Amino acid sequence: MKKTLLSISLAVSAALLLTACKTTEPYYSYSFEPNAQIQRAWHRIDAKDIGVEQVRVVKIIDLDCAGDRIAVPGEGEFSDLRDAFAHYWKNAFITDLSSVGMLNQEKPKVKLYNLIDSVKIIAEPTQLQWRIKMEIFSSNGGMLKQEITYNAPTDGLKNMREGCSRLAAGLDKAVAWSILKTISDPRFQEMVQPGLGYVPSMKAVSITSVFQPDTEEDYWKSKPTR
DSSP states (O other), rough: HHHHHHHHHHHHHHHHHHHHHOOOOGGGOOOOOOHHHHHHHTTTOOOEEEEEEEEEEEEEEEESGGGSSOOOTTTTTOSOOOHHHHHHHHHHHHHHHHEEEEEESSOOEEEEEEEEEEEEEEEEETEEEEEEEEEEEEETSOEEEEEEEEOOOOOTTTOOHHHHHHHHHHEEEEEHHHHHHHTSTTTTHHTTTOOOOOOTTTTTTHHHHTTTOHHHHHHHOOOOOO
């Protein structure tokens, strides 16, 4: 009897331990209304006349999916996934700003820059994931680091080719989620207030090691659309 009670006690303890260690439900598993959620987040921010000056992706870390399988929605003219992702992220951000009446690309009171250090694509039987590591800079000297994870569903996954397709299909949500996480951060409020006309420098400690091959002029220079 004592052995039985001990076994039951150990089983219950193990179950409680596993429950305590259980990870949070993946992002895709609950309701996501990017437009509605992003608009609510923007409306909590008291700011106007924001411009998006530059977005750049340093590297795409693609370990399991061939790069050309990750099609960027509406950006088929790009042969380089880095440029395509940067272009898509910038357009999505501009669209969100425009939808809430805060966009002013011609005469902005504050400019935003996004340096996306890396976009990592993970495709495994139990894990389909976008990982976006980035730094947002503003013309008033503010800086905000973000590491965003977006999980695509793995339910009924047949093979990794299908996994790559699911990742590609979830790119727009991954971008929308990264924007929502950024503007929902309380520190972002300070970044979008009119400031001193700061321009991010290549000499900044946080990005020196990332951009050693490039010059400062090359970094902020917009690339022509192909």
